[in-house]
Amino acid sequence: MDISGYKGVMVFAEQRRGAVQNVAYELLGAGRAIADALDEPLIALLAGSELGEEAARELAAYGADLVVIVDHPSLARYLTEPYAKAVMAAVERYKPGIVFFGATTIGRDLAPRVSARAATGLTADCTALAVDDASRNLLMTRPAFGGNIMATIVCPEHRPQMSTVRPGVMRKLERDASRPLRVERVEPAFDGSDAAVEILEEVVEKAQKKKIEEASVLVAGGRGMGGPENFKRLDGLADALGGLVAASRAVVDAGWVPQDRQVGQTGKTVRPDLYLACGISGMIQHIAGMEDSGFIVAVNKNKDAPIFEYADLGVVTDVNKFVPALEEELRAARAGA
Amino acid sequence: MNIVVCIKQVPDTTEVRIDPATGTLIRDGIPSIMNPDDKAGLEAALALKDALGAKVTALSMGPPQAELALREALAMGADEAVLLSDRAFGGADTWATSSTLAAALKKIPHELIVCGRQAIDGDTAQVGPQIAEHLCLPHVSYVSELAVAGGYAELKRVFEDGYQRLRVKLPCLITALKGMNQPRYMSVGGVYEAYRKEIAVWGLAELGLDPERIGLKGSPTRVKSSYAKGSKSAGKVYELDPKEGARLVVEQLKEKFII
Numbered sequence: 001m002d003i004s005g006y007k008g009v010m011v012f013a014e015q016r017r018g019a020v021q022n023v024a025y026e027l028l029g030a031g032r033a034i035a036d037a038l039d040e041p042l043i044a045l046l047a048g049s050e051l052g053e054e055a056a057r058e059l060a061a062y063g064a065d066l067v068v069i070v071d072h073p074s075l076a077r078y079l080t081e082p083y084a085k086a087v088m089a090a091v092e093r094y095k096p097g098i099v100f101f102g103a104t105t106i107g108r109d110l111a112p113r114v115s116a117r118a119a120t121g122l123t124a125d126c127t128a129l130a131v132d133d134a135s136r137n138l139l140m141t142r143p144a145f146g147g148n149i150m151a152t153i154v155c156p157e158h159r160p161q162m163s164t165v166r167p168g169v170m171r172k173l174e175r176d177a178s179r180p181l182r183v184e185r186v187e188p189a190f191d192g193s194d195a196a197v198e199i200l201e202e203v204v205e206k207a208q209k210k211k212i213e214e215a216s217v218l219v220a221g222g223r224g225m226g227g228p229e230n231f232k233r234l235d236g237l238a239d240a241l242g243g244l245v246a247a248s249r250a251v252v253d254a255g256w257v258p259q260d261r262q263v264g265q266t267g268k269t270v271r272p273d274l275y276l277a278c279g280i281s282g283m284i285q286h287i288a289g290m291e292d293s294g295f296i297v298a299v300n301k302n303k304d305a306p307i308f309e310y311a312d313l314g315v316v317t318d319v320n321k322f323v324p325a326l327e328e329e330l331r332a333a334r335a336g337a
Numbered sequence: 338m339n340i341v342v343c344i345k346q347v348p349d350t351t352e353v354r355i356d357p358a359t360g361t362l363i364r365d366g367i368p369s370i371m372n373p374d375d376k377a378g379l380e381a382a383l384a385l386k387d388a389l390g391a392k393v394t395a396l397s398m399g400p401p402q403a404e405l406a407l408r409e410a411l412a413m414g415a416d417e418a419v420l421l422s423d424r425a426f427g428g429a430d431t432w433a434t435s436s437t438l439a440a441a442l443k444k445i446p447h448e449l450i451v452c453g454r455q456a457i458d459g460d461t462a463q464v465g466p467q468i469a470e471h472l473c474l475p476h477v478s479y480v481s482e483l484a485v486a487g488g489y490a491e492l493k494r495v496f497e498d499g500y501q502r503l504r505v506k507l508p509c510l511i512t513a514l515k516g517m518n519q520p521r522y523m524s525v526g527g528v529y530e531a532y533r534k535e536i537a538v539w540g541l542a543e544l545g546l547d548p549e550r551i552g553l554k555g556s557p558t559r560v561k562s563s564y565a566k567g568s569k570s571a572g573k574v575y576e577l578d579p580k581e582g583a584r585l586v587v588e589q590l591k592e593k594f595i596i
Contacts, residue, residue, distance in 0.1 A: 016498070077501075080466070081475060105496045109478045112431070112463035116470035121432060121557030124461035139561065145350055145458055151563040158557040196475035196509070200491070201502040217595075241596070260497060265460065274595045276586075285350075295593055296572075297586055303576060313589055314574030321579035329583045330596065 001119075003097075006159035009035040010043045010068075010096035012087060013059055014106055016078070017204070018048065020055050022214060023102030023167040028063040030129050030170035031100055034138065037131040041065040043094060047086040049076035060181040063173045067183045068094065074190040077202055078106050082194045084113045089188035091118060096160050098138055100129075103164035115162050121155035123163040127269065129170075137161070147265040147288025166269045168213030169292075210244060211268075212261060217243025218272045220263055220290070221251060224279020224300055224319055228256040233323050234278060240330040246270065248280050264289035279319040282307025338391040338485065338507075340382045341445055342415065343438060343452040343468070344375045346399050346406035350457045371406045374453025378513035380520040381483050382451050383414045389485060392416050394445055398426060398437055404536055411531035412523035419445065423540035428553030431459075435467030437551050440544040442472060449490065450510040454479060465512035475505055478512040 009031045013024040028044060035042040044064035046055060049072060056067040070086040087110065091099065099114075101107035103125045115122035128141035132154070138161040140153045155161040212218060219238040225231045231251065238245045245261060252262040263270055265285040275293035280286060282298070282305055290296070291310055298311035299319050308314040315322065348367045371379075382393045395410035397403050398421040407418035421441055429437065442450060450472075452465035462478065469476035481500070482493035490509055494501045523531075541548065549555055575585060590596045 078496075080477070105479050108462045109466060112461075112466035113470050113476070115463070116432065116435065116467040119432075119557075121430060122461075122463055123558060124431075124459075124463060144460070144563070145348075148350070149563050149565050152561045153558050154561045155558045196506055197477060198504045199501055200504055202499065203501075204499040274590065295590075295595060297589075299582065299586075303574065308574045311574070312572035313586065314572060315582035315586065316574060316576040317579050317582045322582050325579045325583035326586055329587045333587050333591070333596065 001158055003157065003159040006095045006097040008041045008043055008094060008096040009038070009098045009100070010045055010090065010094065010160070011064070012099065012101045012107065012110070013044045013046045013055075014102050014104060015046065015048050015051070015055065018051065018055070020046070020058060021102065021104070022172075022211075023104060023107075023165075024059070025062045025172040026167065026170040027100045027102060027165055028059065029172040030165065031098075032063040032173060034098065034129060034131055035065075038097070038136060040097065043068055043096060045070070045087065045090050047075050047083060049073050056183050057177075057181050060179050061175045061177050063179070065182065067181065069183060069185050070188065071185070072187075072190055074194055077199055079194075079197055079199065080109055080113055081196065082190060083110050084117065085188050085190065085194060086186075087114045088117055089186050091160060093186055099160045099162045101162070101164045103166045107164045111162060111164050118160065118162075120158040120160060120162060121153075123153040123155070126163045126165045127169050129163070129165070138163075143265065143288050147284050168269050168271065212244050212246045212263065213268045213270050215244040215270075216272050217241045217274045217276075218246045218263075218270060218290075218293075219243055219276045219278065220246040220248065220280060221278045222248040222280030222286075223250040223254070224281065224302075225251070226279070226320060230320050231256045233320075237276075237323050237327045237330075240327050240334075241274070241276070243272070243274070248283075248286050277307055277311070278323060280307055281305045282310060338385070338389060338448050339394070339446040340385060340391050340449045340451060341394045341396050341442060341447045342375070342379045342382045342410070343450065343465070344379065344395050344397045344406055344410055345372045345453070345456045346370070346397065346403040347372045347456050347458045369402070369405065371409055372453050372456045373515040374455060374513055376453070376520045377515045377517050378451040378453050378511075379410055379413060379415065380518045381513055382449070383521065384518065385449075385483070385485055386414065394419065396438065396441060396445065397421065398434060407536055408531045409523060411534055412527040413521055414527060418534070418536045420536055420538045421540075421544070422538055425541045425548060425552050428556065429551060430556035430558045431461055431463040431467060432557050433551050433555040435464045435471055436555065437544065437546065438464065439468045439471035440546050441539060442468065444544075448507045449485065450474070450508070452510065452512045454512040454514050462512070465510060469510040472510070474508055474510050476510040476512070477503055477505055479514060480511045481514050481517045483511065483513070483517070
């Protein structure tokens with residue numbers, strides 16, 4: 001295909017019930033750097049129904065040069081086909097060289113559908129993005145084989161170059177409300193072909209809860225905590241540190257904590273300022289989700305646990321006695337300060 | 338009803354280790370398994386067969402040894418199996434893989450296509466939706482419950498923060514989540530039957546595909562480089578009693594201005 005006409009970086013600005021998701025701002029942060037390196041514009045694509053001006057203004061404040069809005073009742077709730085149609089219409093109009101989606105359960109559903117329709121490549125779950133100086137191609141780096149290796153993928157002869165990007169990995173820019181807002185609209189024709197899937201019921205379960213990928217302190221527990229009662233003690237410790245509780249896959253599979261707490265290759269990627277791993281042995285799949293944390297403390301009774309190879313500070317001790325002791329020390333330190 | 342289940346044979350990535358000297362994957366001795374999400378999809382299809390009556394065909398693309406995963410599917414209760422195997426298919430990315438599978442699906446009657454959400458070696462979650470696009474079928478991914486009645490599939494589609502109950506007119510494609518069911522074991526009679534059955538092997542000639550659109554050649558994406566993740570240098574590890582350990586951690590967190 002002739003790729004010369006494709007310019008610009010487009011970010012799919014995922015919104016749920018009208019609220020732009022944090023990952024959209026992160027993608028604008030990453031997209032801004034790529035767009036600047038290429039000297040091309042950064043476009044935010046916002047699709048939904050009855051979208052307010054506010055959402056567009058925020059996207060501009062976080063780095064978008066242009067906000068493209070597709071607003072239609074068919075887009076009120078997420079369904080693959082109407083959203084694929086909206087994204088395709090924007091891709092055909094603006095011919096971006098690059099399109100980013102968040103690697104969420106929406107982005108990972110939508111992006112492959114769109115990439116197949118556009119007959120281009122798609123790289124999943126990227127954790128690093130850069131521009132190749134010589135070819136100006138996008139370099140998309142992602143974990144593979146359960147996080148055991150990293151692979152850098154290119155899409156040299158097709159456009160747009162598409163990737164989904166893991167939430168929590170890219171940094172959003174400082175909000176700058178003085179950035180100019182430019183809005184354009186795309187209005188694809190929606191018809192009966194979009195309606196093969198009908199929503200009988202939509203249930204929101206955890207909208208109010210804070211997400212672990214947005215916490216600056218995480219207290220993570222693994223099977224070494226011994227059981228669900230012991231695991232509960234991490235709540236108090238997380239509270240004392242002003243953080244949230246996260247977990248390894250083993251304890252999620254065992255049903256001690258819900259899946260949205262899971263860190264790792266099949267869970268969330270996190271990089272808090274402090275990651276305190278309690279009774280986590282450190283399978284490679286877990287490490288893949290937390291190794292970029294600022295300061296990693298590991299506590300485990302097994303001194304050969306692989307987690308210690310990734311920790312900035314390791315303590316070999318009985319974790320179930322350590323957890324209440326640390327909570328006490330923290331509260332004492334705070335009271336004394 | 339005709340159901341086709343797409344299955345991938347994958348290395349059990351929980352067993353994969355890195356050679357510390359060379360930094361490469363140690364593949365020797367790593368067991369191959371039926372991808373877990375695909376196995377849940379197969380179980381969902383077999384449950385529909387038990388309840389409503391259906392013909393279940395297992396479809397896989399891979400090297401000749403992927404036949405083993407298909408024999409397992411037959412032994413669990415699939416009626417037929419087709420293996421897409423040809424050197425020309427090698428090196429395919431998800432676009433070329435989904436094009437190849439879609440070409441095969443055009444030759445197999447189907448009202449319902451079931452894929453796993455993602456394979457544990459690639460984790461992309463792309464092939465299912467891409468097959469649906471190539472076949473112009475609706476798809477629903479992240480499915481955790483499935484029922485079929487009156488020409489419609491009714492299913493539960495999971496999100497990070499909730500779920501949807503959806504109704505989709507057949508034919509359609511779904512991608513199944515591990516955990517939606519407990520896959521059955523192979524039965525003794527099933528294993529016996531599985532080895533008496535013929536597994537059809539289709540290559541490029543049978544599918545009549547353009548060689549430019551399959552395998553490495555037909556793949557829009559390329560692996561430019563890959564490397565084993567090196568661990569950052571480990572910090573200090575102390576063997577302490579719990580109280581001393583707690584004091585040390587508080588001290589260090591203060592030094593780092595984390596608390």
